Amino acid sequence: MVTHISTTPFGRRPMTVAQMASQAGAKAIDRTTAVPKWQAFRDITEARDAIGATDRSLAILNALLSFHRDDELSGEGGLVVFPSNEQLIRRANGMSSATLRRHLSVLVTCGLVIRRDSPNGKRFARKGEGGEIEQAYGFDLAPIVARADEFKQLAAAVQAERKAYRLVKERLTICRRDIVKMIDAGLNEEVPGDWRRFQTRYEAAVGRLPRTASRQLLEAVADELENIWAEVHQLLETFVKSQDLNANESHSERHIQNSNPDSHSTDETEPGLGLQKEASSSAERDDNVRSLPKRDLPLGMVLDACPEILNMARGAQIRTWRDFVAAAELARPHMGVSPSAWQEAVQVMGPEKAAITIAAMLQRTDQINSQGGYLRNLTDRARNGQFSVWPMVMALLRARLDAKASQNAGKSLGKETARRDELTGSSKSAEISEALRLSMKRKGWD
Incomplete structure (x- = not known):
């Protein structure tokens, strides 16, 4: 039973x-x-x-x-x-x-x-x-x-979901890291681009993430971040390619210049013609401005090259770049440079480089017919990337060094002549001595 x-x-x-x-x-x-x-x-x-x-x-x-x-x-x-x-x-x-x-x-x-x-x-x-x-x-x-088969399928689905969640988390983390660091690189390296807009879009996307988010929400945010990443990456990549192209062009230009033994030096090596060539509209457009140093000029070097600007400074002292720019602003009206020409130069070159240009022009005022027109010409060339203040300052420094060397050579020659006259006696001193002797003879003193 x-x-x-x-x-x-x-x-x-x-x-x-x-x-x-x-x-x-x-x-x-x-x-x-x-x-x-x-x-x-x-x-x-x-x-x-x-x-x-x-x-x-x-x-x-x-x-x-x-x-x-x-x-x-x-x-x-x-x-x-x-x-x-x-x-x-x-x-x-x-x-x-x-x-x-x-x-x-x-x-x-x-x-x-x-x-x-x-x-x-x-x-x-x-x-x-x-x-x-x-x-x-x-x-x-x-x-x-x-229900063994059901449990097996559920376990496989859970494992697949867990893997998908892990992958989207990794994808999201990498996107966030890349975007933040690429935006920082663009801002720090001053790469042209609307970096603030990218940062705002990134913050808006990340702000949608709660403390605990579903995989679907993570994937939606990750897709949005990948779009931002693609735009930022393309912008930086384009900039890098343009820099590489410029570097290749600069290398080719230097090679062509140096390979010509009959070529004459430009305004960077001819102190006497430096300012005229900078102002001339017929100057060669293929001057390799990119080969000049990228760092800013030291203030002491600029003052050594352009000491006339000290006369325009309050108390005849310039200790900072702010004092230097203020002195250039005071010198501008005396040089006949209009406010509009000065403002345009400041916008294109920056206040410090515009002030250096004014100081260099003041140092050689006698060589420039129209100060305002000259400044506008240099501003246009700077806007096209064809002008740098380095050649102007270096030309003035070389001119001052050459003048000082000539002056020292003249003094040395004068001292040598005086010393020789002292040792051998000059013709003039001999004539005076002979006249005095004859006078003394007529008076019976001899």
């Missing part, structure tokens, strides 16, 4: 339709089906959020599976385990009885196990004459066999 298998829980526990569905699925499994129990447990652990299981309930499920002696769960063998609460507590790392009962209920609700309660609610097994179990009351593990 076979005892009726219970389908409802013992005591005051209610019966639900979901539990009936779980029992129906377990009853329909093929008896030849065999599932590795620990692989099934790993799939359930991986997909626990989708299934609705908790960490504590999985610890209890692990304990229940350990009471099944075989490594596989098969429809042919018995799938009901019947450990007592004390045995489960020991294998579940000593959790309390109340916690155990609560999480056993979670396993039943999730459809991972089925209660097969005895009439009095105890868990036990009744064996037959041959020692085989005829009837067992406890927890039926058949739902794990029936």
Whole structure:
């Protein structure tokens, strides 16, 4: 005689339709089906959020599976385990009885196990004459066999989602790092571009990210950041290519200049013609301005080349570039340079280089017919990248050094002549001595 298998829980526990569905699925499994129990447990652990299981309930499920002696769960063998609460507590790392009962209920609700309660609610097994179990009351593990494929698919989906989330996080992190550093490079290197607009767009995109964001939101923000990255990268790449092209052109120009033994030096090597060539509109347009030093001129060097500007400074002292620019602004009206010409030079060259240009013009005022027209000419050339203040200052320095050398040579020659006259006696001193002798003879003093 076979005892009726219970389908409802013992005591005051209610019966639900979901539990009936779980029992129906377990009853329909093929008896030849065999599932590795620990692989099934790993799939359930991986997909626990989708299934609705908790960490504590999985610890209890692990304990229940350990009471099944075989490594596989098969429809042919018995799938009901019947450990007592004390045995489960020991294998579940000593959790309390109340916690155990609560999480056993979670396993039943999730459809991972089925209660097969005895009439009095105890868990036990009744064996037959041959020692085989005829009837067992406890927890039926058949739902794990029936839903093994489902658990495997859920675990694969969770792993794929986790991988996609990790990849989009990496993508987002790299985009954020690249954009921030490329914008900083563009600002620090003064690359032409609307960097503030890029920074505003970046901050707006990143501002949409909450502390915990879904993969879909991360992908949307990452797509937006990649668009910003592409624009910034293209702008920097274009600038780098243009710099490489300019460098190649400069190298070619230097090679052509140096390879011509009959070529005459430009305004950088001819002090006497430096300012005229800078002002001449017929100056060669292929002057290699890019080969000049990129650093700014030292203030001391400029003052050595243009000492006349000191007369325009308050107290005849210039200690800073601000004092230098102020002195140039005071010198401008005396040179006949209009305010508009000065402002245009400041906008194109910058205040310091415009002031250097004024000081150089003041130093050689006698060589320039129209100071205002000359300044406008240099401003136009600076706008086209064909003018630098370096040649002007260096030409003035060389001119001053040459003049000082000539003056020193003249003084040395004068001293040498005087010394020679002192040693040998000059013709003039001899004539005076002879006249004095004749006078003394006429007066009878001789």
